Amino acid sequence: MAAAAQEKIFTTKIETEEKIEPKDWMPDAYRKTNLRQISQHAHSEIVGMLPEGNWITRAPSLKRKAILLAKVQDEAGHGLYLYSAAETLGMSRDEMINSLHEGKAKYSSIFNYPTLTWADMGAIGWLVDGAAILNQVMLCRTSYGPYARAMVRICKEESFHQRQGFEILWVLSNGNAEQKAMCQDAINRWWWPSLMMFGPTDSESTNSDQSMKWKIKRKSNDELRQQFVDMCVEQVKVLGMQLPDEKIKWNEKRKHYDFGEIDWNEFWNVVKGNGPCNKERLAARRKAHEEGQWVREAAMAFAAKRNTKKTAA
Ligand code: BYC
Numbered sequence: 001m002a003a004a005a006q007e008k009i010f011t012t013k014i015e016t017e018e019k020i021e022p023k024d025w026m027p028d029a030y031r032k033t034n035l036r037q038i039s040q041h042a043h044s045e046i047v048g049m050l051p052e053g054n055w056i057t058r059a060p061s062l063k064r065k066a067i068l069l070a071k072v073q074d075e076a077g078h079g080l081y082l083y084s085a086a087e088t089l090g091m092s093r094d095e096m097i098n099s100l101h102e103g104k105a106k107y108s109s110i111f112n113y114p115t116l117t118w119a120d121m122g123a124i125g126w127l128v129d130g131a132a133i134l135n136q137v138m139l140c141r142t143s144y145g146p147y148a149r150a151m152v153r154i155c156k157e158e159s160f161h162q163r164q165g166f167e168i169l170w171v172l173s174n175g176n177a178e179q180k181a182m183c184q185d186a187i188n189r190w191w192w193p194s195l196m197m198f199g200p201t202d203s204e205s206t207n208s209d210q211s212m213k214w215k216i217k218r219k220s221n222d223e224l225r226q227q228f229v230d231m232c233v234e235q236v237k238v239l240g241m242q243l244p245d246e247k248i249k250w251n252e253k254r255k256h257y258d259f260g261e262i263d264w265n266e267f268w269n270v271v272k273g274n275g276p277c278n279k280e281r282l283a284a285r286r287k288a289h290e291e292g293q294w295v296r297e298a299a300m301a302f303a304a305k306r307n308t309k310k311t312a313a
Helices: 003-015 028-047 049-053 062-087 093-101 119-139 145-173 177-196 208-213 221-239 264-274 278-291 293-312
Strands: 249-251 256-258
Touching: 028 049, 028 062, 028 093, 028 208, 028 278, 049 062, 049 119, 049 278, 062 093, 062 119, 062 145, 093 278, 119 145, 119 177, 119 221, 145 177, 145 221, 177 221, 177 264, 221 256, 264 278, 278 293
Parallel strands: none
Antiparallel strands: 249 256
16 A cells, blocks of 8 residues: 555544554654653663662561552563563564663653652652653553553552552651651652653653654643642642642632742753662663573573474474
């Protein structure tokens, strides 16, 4: 079929909300930007296991430990669904992982901050998973079929993650003075990096225009960030805590909360690899990959053996 006819079919599918599937014709740039976003998203899930993994052995009770362990395992699962979705676009998981390890691929800036106290597990659940859900609910309707389907399941699990985080903070906020202070300190440290998760402001977002046209993204970075602020301002009241921004104020005209200026220098610095934990995170991922080499080899040998048996039977 001629390229123009194929492009027309693609455009009609986008317009009529029919999903684009791996074997469908698609513009190279559509394939490339989906591959970029989905693989970055997968890397974020995998690197995102590290800050919380840091607290599994130090969780304050057996119950908390079991919950945290389950959450971190969920994140590994999310990474796997997403790598599989990205592979349907023509790049192998090995290539994607190499690109992460070589420092060429991006992952969410948020995971380059340290987890200093147990309250950080609460703040990550409430704020980081909370921000992730807002973005991911929109992605359940993204135009690329495998990505949209992966998101449906991920969102269900993320809702549990957010609630468990809020509950950790709720218990601390009802505790003694030291626990309350720990809760407020974690909120103070995670608030601004969580706002940065939504990406640069719309005027600086290089990919947004085209991604919105292709319905990969359905809401802009600033729209989602505003939705997040409006949600958190109400939720923090339940905790009896404060958001660390004196400029937060209801704007009757906009029917939204105004908020202070994000430190974009900090954001770009972290994205470029110079955040507090970038080097540590990549080193931990590389080490885990090297140490897991024997597991991959054993799994491949087992699969080959099973195939030989099947062929012989
Ligand atoms: N960090 O044109 P823009 C989780 C980059 S994990 C780093 O607006 P786009 C969890 C961006 O890539 C869930 N880089 O980009 C796991 C682009 O650079 P390139 C994480 C960022 O793609 C464990 C450039 O800046 N969620 O829930 O239209 C424990 C210009 O940006 C960031 C996802 O990954 C950032 N924050 O929009 C707990 C969601 N922001 O690629 C929780 C999927 C921007 O051109 N991703 N950049 O070199 C998306 O929805 C979109 O990619 C974004 C950015 C909204 C993040």
